Amino acid sequence: xxxxxxxxxxxxxxxxxxxxxxxxxxxxxxxxxxxxxxxxxxxxxxxxxxxxxxxxxxxxxxxxxxxxxxxxxxxxxxxxxxxxxxxxxxxxxxxxxxxxxxxxxxxxxxxxxxxxxxx
Numbered sequence: 001x002x003x004x005x006x007x008x009x010x011x012x013x014x015x016x017x018x019x020x021x022x023x024x025x026x027x028x029x030x031x032x033x034x035x036x037x038x039x040x041x042x043x044x045x046x047x048x049x050x051x052x053x054x055x056x057x058x059x060x061x062x063x064x065x066x067x068x069x070x071x072x073x074x075x076x077x078x079x080x081x082x083x084x085x086x087x088x089x090x091x092x093x094x095x096x097x098x099x100x101x102x103x104x105x106x107x108x109x110x111x112x113x114x115x116x117x118x119x
Contacts, residue, residue: 001028002036010043019071023078024052030085031056041070050077059088 003024005017024037038053049066050073063080067073 001025001034003039004037005039006041008040008042010041012041016041016070020074023074027054027078027082027085030082031089033057039074041074043070048073050074052077052081054081054085056085056088061085061088 001024003021005012005020020039024039027034027037033056035055035057037055040051040053042049042051046068047066048068048070049064050070051062051064052074054061061081061084063077063084065073065076065080067076
């Protein structure tokens with residue numbers, strides 16, 4: 001997984017970076033094929049926000065959270081993305097492989113007169 005971390009209006013500490021990487025590595029328990037992750041951390045006065053964007057195949061998942069503590073914001077954003085990953089994985093399991101194969105076979109065969117009558 002490719003991780004890109006951006007810190008706005010503050011300096012990123014090594015401990016914070018390590019915490020983010022550990023939290024994102026934990027997401028692979030829920031879905032193994034995460035392509036990339038983009039983390040944007042922002043500080044405005046007393047509000048500290050974390051936004052996480054994950055790219056999975058052709059899907060994009062986003063979690064954003066605000067709080068007074070950056071570590072809490074990161075944890076809440078990771079929880080939101082984790083929920084989306086679980087839902088996405090559930091949808092993938094529900095699909096019937098035989099229907100998918102039938103659709104692929106139908107779309108790859110040459111068009112005949114029967115197809116025009118069906119539509």
